[in-house]
Amino acid sequence: MVGKILRWIDEQTELVTFVKEFMEEPLAKGVGWPHVFGSAAMFLFVVQLCTGVLLMVYYVPSPDAAYESASFISRELPLGGLVRGLHHWGASFMLILVIIHMLQAFFWGAYKKPRQIIWVIGVLLLLVTMGLSFTGYLLPWDQKAYWATVVGTRIAGSVPMVGHYITALFRGGPDVGALTLTRFFALHVLIFPAVLIGLMVFHVAQVRKKGITPPWRRVDDEDSVSRPTLFYPDQVFKDAVVSVLLLGLLFAVAVLYPAHLEAKANPAAIGYVPRPEWYFLPNFELLKYVPTAWGEWGEFAGAAVVPGLAVLFLIVLPYLDRNPERLPRRRPLISVGAVAALGVLLYLGISGAKSGPPHAQLTPQQQRGQKVFLDLRCHSCHGINGGGGLEGQDLGPDGPRQPDTVAKVLRSPTAINPRSIMPPVPASLTKTDFQDLVAFVSAIDTTFRMPTEVIASQPHRPSSHQEENWFANHKYEVRKDPTLCGQCHEPTFCQSCHLKRRPDSHEKEWLKSHFGTAQERPEYCQVCHEENYCNSCHDRLMHTEDWMQRHSSASEVDREMCQECHKPDFCITCHGGTKPASHTKDWVYRHQGAQAAECSECHNTKTFCTACHEGARPESHKADWLTQHPSRAESKTKECATCHRTEFCSSCHGGIDLPHPPDWMLEHKAQASFAAGSVCFRCHEYNETCNKCHGAEMPEPASDTPH
């Protein structure tokens, strides 16, 4: 059946015959395992194509969405991390294979006549592969991608006179931004792959036409070589074995070393130190050897001229080296030169990888301090040179700091900045831990880095929260749709900062106006306050009419709540220094002589007086207390003294015989005063007592009579 279909296709197109003839290329003796690298590089390109096309199903080339879509691929899609890892590592694998393939072609002398153009196309393929890697590097739009592109495109600006035009051309504008991303995307997914496929087809077609180079044969001695095997299946089988091994290795690396995403690209993160990918390291390192005295011309030489000349040399190499010998030892000059050049490249690459940006070596105390720093989650707000939270100040650029100041800020952030929302270090922190923390924080400078695992484990934030000005603008977002915040955050999340610094809306006069908001838009309150928050005031602390009687006990329990509205010295306005001069220590014993009109200037006499005279009486002082009190007073003198001085007893017992003696009815006229306020009327009602005997003859007590 399959044979029939193939025959039919062949009749119609001759495609099968073409493929068969193409694959059955006779191979020279000695061609074998060393010649698998070209096919291996091509296989990896196919892997890159497959994974790249599928990544495009989900990726969005826009600064607003690139990072989110890359993060979605890595973290949420099934096998997304694996596919992204395959593509990420596949790029490096492919470049390594291309380089090995070129080295093999060089040392086997495969660039020589008649295969010069195959070599030239190979050099171009190397350049396109590097272009693919460079343009693909930006696409995840994380910090590493962004800053590597900033540096990479800036190198193009080293060309004197016209450098900034070239940089702008690369970037699509003066800065790396949305236009850079879209043009890098177009280059990466369309233009470069199309060019690469075209060059590769030409490259392979030329190889098929001119044959795989017979190993070590002189240029003019190829025809006599025996060709005992065919490309298919002999070489294809070897290629397949290598491809399987490579794919296995690629899977292993992609699984063991996932392609991490750093934080989203932040052009404002001035502390971030960019690093180029490994294949640009030799060029990156070369710039360090350019004398600074050469100025921009030196940078131009290191960044563009030397690499440019190297590429040019590779392109013209087949036409310069006309030695017909292929055996390396018979062309010692070029072979030694190549080994030397390779050594220089390796040296530059390795020293570039080793040198890196200056990296602080933490002392043991600083290491302990760093652990405390991370345990306390300081890094969730404070970044260190571009890694970590964005809410607080990045601690890298402005360091190091004075330990004394750091200790002061850590203990009491508001001592330095009254509006600081930073929480102080917990009181439970041991003295040693605190000292370690101070040592670490005060030492942080531009050479410190946030540990990679910390950056990788940062919580995933929604896209809105990754905007540069999110922290400053979140209050407006809350007002737009307060219920949305509550979908992820508990009220305590807001309080973790706002207990220290009230929202702008809650500043002056807020208590007077809060009721309207709470009534009309309770969802605003519910963002930051728990449901029972209102009750904390409205249940117990509402200033109802009986508040003066209740306020003492309530304020004892809810002193903090009082201070939500009242300053601490508010109590003193009544209980302390601002009492009028008349309210001396013994005022309570004299106050009955005060004019009610004067009292009412400060006191609500209706409630204030009853607070003591009614409501605050002890339970024992019931209606029959006056008749009951003598026996109680004798046995519980101390109890009486809680509220009363001895003068209080004398105010009655000092002038009047109490209890009244038997002959009191005869004597009372001489002792009793009929003036209003007389001690008699503390116990007796005028109408009920005096009129009982005296009837209407008894004159009314004179109201203006002195006490």
Add this chain to the structure above:
Amino acid sequence: MGDIRESAAGKAEEDLSLITRRRFLGYGSGLLSALIGIALGLPLVRFYVGDTFKEREGRWLRLGAIEEVTAGQPKLFRASHVDRDGWRQTARRESVYAVTQDGKDYVVFSNACTHLGCPVHWDDSAQSFLCPCHNGGFNIRGEVTKGPAPRPLDRLEHKVEEGTLYVKVMGG
């Protein structure tokens, strides 16, 4: 070159062991290629399919205290939630009517008219949910009383926990 191939093929036909070797390499190449195809293809297909067929679980969205819903008086609740749309997180605002007749059993209606999805509103004087688009009407039980709506108002899954009314929504 063609002669070389023919001679190689000719020799191969004559030499049985060579035929066996060629077949072995040919089948071996095919097998390895198939292995590569499967090893690479299966993860990529799974990646392409993604969460296409994954059922969305939905989430409970807090509406408010049940005391806010008085008997015989539909209460409109609005609440927002985050909905996942692939890599996007979008805010969705839900408007629903909660109804109780006895203060014990509650019904939560979507405020989307079942005709074309316009938002209905409760009209006290008409004692109906009215749709502004095509003059549809629904009574307090959500039943169609007039207009083109093909079915009653959609009832949403809900629950009451500790005096708070929740409704189940799709997404996030």
